[in-house]
Amino acid sequence: MAASPVAVAGRPSTSRGRRTRAALLAAGREVFEEVGYGPARIDLVADRAGVSHGTFYTYFDSKAALLREVSRTVVGEMFVDTRVGDQAGLDAYARIEAANRLYLDAWARNSRLLRVLEQAAIDDPSLRPLTLEMREDFVRRLEDGLTRLAGDGLITLDLPLRPTAIALGGMVEHFAHVWLDLGEAVDAEVAVHTLTELWARAIGLTRA
Amino acid sequence: MAASPVAVAGRPSTSRGRRTRAALLAAGREVFEEVGYGPARIDLVADRAGVSHGTFYTYFDSKAALLREVSRTVVGEMFVDTRVGDQAGLDAYARIEAANRLYLDAWARNSRLLRVLEQAAIDDPSLRPLTLEMREDFVRRLEDGLTRLAGDGLITLDLPLRPTAIALGGMVEHFAHVWLDLGEAVDAEVAVHTLTELWARAIGLTRA
Amino acid sequence: MAASPVAVAGRPSTSRGRRTRAALLAAGREVFEEVGYGPARIDLVADRAGVSHGTFYTYFDSKAALLREVSRTVVGEMFVDTRVGDQAGLDAYARIEAANRLYLDAWARNSRLLRVLEQAAIDDPSLRPLTLEMREDFVRRLEDGLTRLAGDGLITLDLPLRPTAIALGGMVEHFAHVWLDLGEAVDAEVAVHTLTELWARAIGLTRA
């Protein structure tokens, strides 16, 4: 109608707008984690963010758009938080151990949202790339790690690389799920130790 | 006077009733697998079963009740179909291989419904026992297997039993998910071989 | 279709049929009294009568037909049970007292169904004659009584006959409702005495 500059949902230009947007993102993440995608109510998200129902649509085009943005954040965090730094002095075994520890930590923070994302991706194709990319990143990281170990002569790669990476990565992810999401009682140190040992033995890495 | 029968939904006494009930169960499973729990429509289930909307409620008290019954069936099948028989002549390694093969097969048939069940269990407490029992059954089976191997002197149990079982079981389950649900391209024999090898090495089982 | 003698709903020819019919009537009355007309479920009526849902329609064409029949019975009982016999030796005051006593008794047994009938009659025109006839019978009885008292010189009819009958009849009916349906705590003898006194004074009847 009027030729007024129509605000594109999601591009706030004032600092107040940025704050509102952040509040909605945080609230959305909370709600998705608590009840999942389908049962999540925009009303609840808006309430938690301290804004009115209608305001939500100033910042996000739809519920799916909110999940998309929340997921982007989480996937990003997950990737960054699980990167084992180039800390000198860590041998191969210690690096695997560090990786497992970081993964379990990061999982504890992000698993609920990631499960929601995976479920929602079944119906909403626009979400699928996100999950696949994340998985791909992790798989590739594992492949790289295995390749380097083989290059360093620490293990022999007599099993197919990618399936091995998927299986071992899955072992850690699944353990994390059972432990942290389903409430299996395991001591944190026991968890890290067991996973690291199984991993090392599976690929034939002998402790230095 | 007369005892109030109050026909509990779902116990048909005629063969026609039994047929209808079975059709609804089958249709329900299909629909749940295709769209998940929340988005599943009773209308669609009834249509697929070739009965009217109202008839659904002759057999099931609610949508949740339908999922409950479908899940019971699937959980039961899953458990039965993954049992490695006492086939004489199979050594330890071959038994692990057989178990992995059976699990991957069974997973291909049942995974979608099981994921739906797990999601739905978040909101519906009546479903939770089902998922937990199933998981527990599998974990215990693995524990028993490990214990027997140790008893036979084939492996040394220097890692905590239950976490080990959870981790290795999770490795297979997760691999199955990535392969069969997410479309990772892996050759079936390669899959079985890789998982079996990783498993055997992780627990220190050397081929006879 | 076929030329078989179609059974008219409600005319049982066997003794078994008569028993079933009676059971349905009794059950129907119970249910109507407990929950009212709208919320009454045919299922519940059939259950209480110890027959299947479908059998109900062998005896009654519809829920409304059931209420019609139940009501006929109750209205009839109400009328018969409130007739003051020609017991010799009762003076005018004692006859009024007896009438009130009988009315309160009969009301205790039948009020709930009568209220249901009155409500249902608002929507279902076929029920209206029943309620109006019953009311008319009672009003006429009161008019006759007042006329006789005047004829006997015991009272002076200086008020319009019919409105007087309606008002005094209503006084007793309403009192019965508050006392017996709404749980107002009043001693039975006090109730009868008060109503009788008010009645007698209102029409100017002085005790012999």
Added chain:
Amino acid sequence: MAASPVAVAGRPSTSRGRRTRAALLAAGREVFEEVGYGPARIDLVADRAGVSHGTFYTYFDSKAALLREVSRTVVGEMFVDTRVGDQAGLDAYARIEAANRLYLDAWARNSRLLRVLEQAAIDDPSLRPLTLEMREDFVRRLEDGLTRLAGDGLITLDLPLRPTAIALGGMVEHFAHVWLDLGEAVDAEVAVHTLTELWARAIGLTRA
């Protein structure tokens, strides 16, 4: 963070909202009076109020909530509209007459809704206090009136106070019902005169 407002259905903050709410209340009253509680359709209420089906739920949590609010209004009106002012110069008899006249007037306006309320209260306990309170208010008002008359020496209270109040109040209420709801043909002045006379004679009030 922010207090969750969770906008309790029904407290509009704009004038438009107030108008819509009022329209729904009015429409609700109409519909309840016409068809009763059970058969009342939200659709019809919304249509009459000129809003969409969904809007109804912006203002009322349920059909029962609507009846609750409508009833509150009516009960309040009923009580206010039947109060005999302290008009100087009215003797006892005239005051009774005025009270009867006011009651019959108020009844004509409110009876249908009150009968609906009474019926609905059978199933919905939340409605019961409303009916009981109203009845109690009226009974107490009558008791007070009788007590004052006795205090002024105009009548002798030789009958139990509360039962007398209930009976005489019931006489007027029931007469109003038969006359105004059931269509009994009575002239308005005859009605008032008959009720007032019966009342006065019943309590032994002689005209000044």
Added chain:
DNA sequence: TATGAATGAGTGTTCATTCAT
């Protein structure tokens, strides 16, 4: 006569999304 399976129209309620102010 009895049964119980089948029907399908009907109803209250929810909620993502739009929009006037």
Added chain:
DNA sequence: CATGAATGAACACTCATTCAT
């Protein structure tokens, strides 16, 4: 930017009634 009122499609579930056996 924010608000909150309005929308209306969607959906699970109910129940009187029908009918084949």
